[in-house]
Amino acid sequence: MITAETMTEIGSLPSYAPLMLLLPLIGFAVTAAVGRRLGKLAHLVPLAAIVATWGMAMSLAIPALTGGLGEAGASLPLFTWIASGDLTFGLGLHIDALTGALLLVVTTVGALVHLYSVGYMSHDDSYWRFFAYLNLFMFSMLLLVLADNLLVVFAAWELVGLSSYLLIGFWYTKSAPGLAAKKAFITNRVGDVGFALGLMGLVVVFGSLDIHTVLAGIEAGALTGPAATVIALLIFCGAVGKSAQFPLHVWLPDAMEGPTPVSALIHAATMVNAGVYLVARMSPLFASSHEAMLVVAAIGIFTAIFAASIAFTQTDIKRVLAFSTLSQLGYMFAALGVGAWIPAIFHLITHGFFKGLLFLGSGSVIHAVDGEQEMTKMGGLWRKIPITYATMLIGTVAIAGLPPLAGFWSKDEILGEAFKFGFTWVWLVGMVVAGMTAFYMFRLMGLTFWGKSRVHDESHVHESPWTMTVPLIILAVPSIAIGAALGFPFADGVLVHGLEPVFHPASALLEHEHEAWNLFGIDGLLMLASVTVASVGTVIGVRLFRSDNSELLGRVTRRLQPLYDGSRGRWYFDDLNDLIFVRFGRKVANSLWWFDRRVVDGTVNGVATLTSSGGRGLRQIQTGRVQNYALGIAFGLVAIAAAYLVIAG
């Protein structure tokens, strides 16, 4: 089914495009080499590199999103990476509207996080190292979204994993960050096994991993049936790992051991979106398998409600946001799974901005209260840190899905399309999650900013320096406005126009019909419903946590003690993993080690002992005379040759 769209000519990118990769890479190399000697100026090179990259990215992302690069986007081949016989895997860049959407979030939040870190990390001895790692991450993430070959995407996928490992474990002299970094990398690798095998499957089918070749082949119907399902699900394993979906979600909450700017950049706004990007990029593959789509939708919506239920009871401010991230990513996968491709990417964009804002805001709070992350030791902070409070409130309203802020637009589209495409169950669970989200976010706001102060020493509480508050203020703008800017008029906004050609082949495979959007019909009703649940969640959250309600909360908690314990204990998944993989795995490895020493090596030593005791018996013939040995060797060779002649006959 080769449509007019897929035949569209691919344009060529301007020759400066590779600089978007090179500048952060140079920033990393320079800072890693001499950053230590630059002291408190170590941020200059990396910051300049990212600002320049942001400029270039915008100059390409905006045309890409508004159709300026043509419907098929634009490419720039660079060089052959791996070649083996007829198979070659090349490195080239490609930008279309989907890449444009990612560039928008990645470079904007990336640049602001760099600026923010100038303030946040200013007291750290390894200031330079932090900026080196940040630039390495930016390089890897940009490579991931720009690459036109799936093997390069995989490579970038692993490199973002490395940057994430380095940044989670940034404070390596403490124990917990090292453990969390290791857990993140290994958990991701579990998903990557599937990803790698899926890629091998694609090579066997298409003889290439060039994204255009593969997608054109799929659109032409070259991969269907069980093979499509298996390959799609294998690749989805990678997405589940990187985007921390159930059951590989366990690494993300622990990743909060990293410095807070890292949590904002990598573990909320950018890297964790990679899985969503991958599934969106491979949308025709997923659309070729009904079963694969169903799995994506189910995992997504389950993660959404599962993580939201944990966010209810966490008291560490960053942990709440981490589970909220899992939950929101779950929305995106649910959207992809029902074929609501554009809403998924829409939510990726809005979430990137408001979650980046919320994380940086939480960092500002932590900075204000001397590194305390427990909300039980906060409260009443709104007067002391008004800019942080105001911007975080904007972020909270945005994520809660209240109109007209950003989250409302994208969440509403996801839920609306899920309903209209017949996935009532996804819609229903999604509605519940929307209410839960509003509730736990206002709980976070209440515990942190409202009520009486529980801060140990209030005299130290201070608003953050401008390098930190300016990024908050800047991020508040898209958190308010980007939903309407990209999503209005409904079903006919900028984003829909831009992304429609990218997802047309997949939607055609799903045979989705787009009907006119009708405010006074089903669409208006769905919107009313989602605003209602968000409002209910908000009202309950605000009422419970506006002031000190500990008696009432205590009563509710006691009523629901098992549920409360389960939620606080993250439904015991970490314990289960510990039992199965760590304890049982170590038992297996230890018994193999026993086997290796006792059985494998034991046999070798046994044979040796047998031989040497046999040798003692034969010592009589050891005369010490070389002539005798020579005779023996000669006889031996003759005997062997004779034996051969007999056998070979």
Next chain:
Amino acid sequence: MSDMPILSLIIFAPLLGALGIALLPSSRPSLIRFAALGISLITFALSLGMLLGIRASGEEFAFSEQLAWIPSFGITYHLGVDGLSGALVVLTTLLSWICILASFGPIQTRVKEYFISFLVLETGMLGVFLALDLFLFYIFWEVVLVPMYLIIGIWGGADRIYATIKFVLYTLVGSLLMLVAILATAFSHQAATGSWAGAFDLIVLRGTVVDPTLQILGFAAFALAFAIKVPMFPFHTWLPDAHVQAPTAGSVILAGVLLKLGGYGFIRFAIPLFPDGAHLLAPLMIVLSVIAIIYGALVAIVQTDLKKLIAYSSVSHMGFVTLGIFTFNQQGVDGAILQMLNHGLITSGLFLLVGIGYERTHDREIAKMGGWASRTPVYAALFGFFLFASVGLPGLSGFAGEFLVLLGAFIANPMVAGASTFVMILAAVYLLYMYQRVFTGPLSPFLKGLGSHLTDVTPTEIMTLAPLAAMIVVFGVMPSILTSSFAQSVQMFLMSAISTVAR
């Protein structure tokens, strides 16, 4: 190029150097050290010159030399180099000078004997890679054993005698059976053609062994010798012992070059000589390779000694080599050769690093370490670099080989690839678990007790690691430099590996 016998020059330059060093007085250790380094650098330079020549040539063997040696049995002094052996020769000459430089500090007793042994070892290894006559190959193969026996047995750790005897006897068992197979092949050639001419010559013998029994038994005998050397499961238990007892440079050369002799032997000798036997036994070889990959990684997880951990990781990594070879397809074999070269660079680096740490701590017990990075950040960073290369991080050289082997395996049989790919997780587990325990967290009491002895890497140590690190990056970004250099060798191998029955 001219008629200069460049191959002989490369092989015998270290031996001549060893003879020269024998004449130097033992009382001048630093003169001996620099003489050895100079000789190994000259050999390295010669091998690079040879490499340039190979790239320009279109022949199967860009340089070859053949002289009559034992004419009554058709044994000749026949050398030849193609892209495959050329790359391994350069790996050998590179690691030799790195090892010699890395031995400057650690080796303080019997300095003269040590460097003589090392240079003789280099000659033996180079001879194995360049010989095209089976008898000559066998001679070099055995020559390698003697200096290695001495290096472990004299300059090794506390249990060195057990380890070195185990190493020698184990290897001898395999190679003696190989000798029998060589003789049988020659006899059969003589019987078939009525002449001894070419009876030991690989180029003559390729594709002529038709006797099905000899195909199977001959392959089995060669395969046993090479499987012990690689080492393949279940013939691997000599390796951890040898590594743990060997001095640092011994471990480096063992992992970097000696294990490759096995992989090379399969590609150059065992399979082209006995393709039918190879095809018949290929399923077994593949199963053993997959076991080695997974089993080696699992056993590595629970190791308590740093060197043993890396030794078991070698078992796992070398499993990729044999797996790739026995897929008999382009990707698998390309990947196997890449894996040999990259394992040579990466694991050598890891052994050098373990040695550097041992120089300071005189210990390799993982449980005693912890928080090392806070004292020696450069050392920790370098360790991290080689470690991620070993994990197979794309962009560093380990990835391309492993991916191509897995791809080759997938093409041959998706289930095999499916099982082997799990090593991606296990490799991350055993290496990162080790790194976390050794380098991160608070400083351990043991390391704290070392006080100012716990210094960071010296410039000399960086000189031994920098060339490896640079090549790991270059071949990680552009592995096609390597694959194109041995593309022709792989073509020839794939043609000669077609079973004679199929032909």
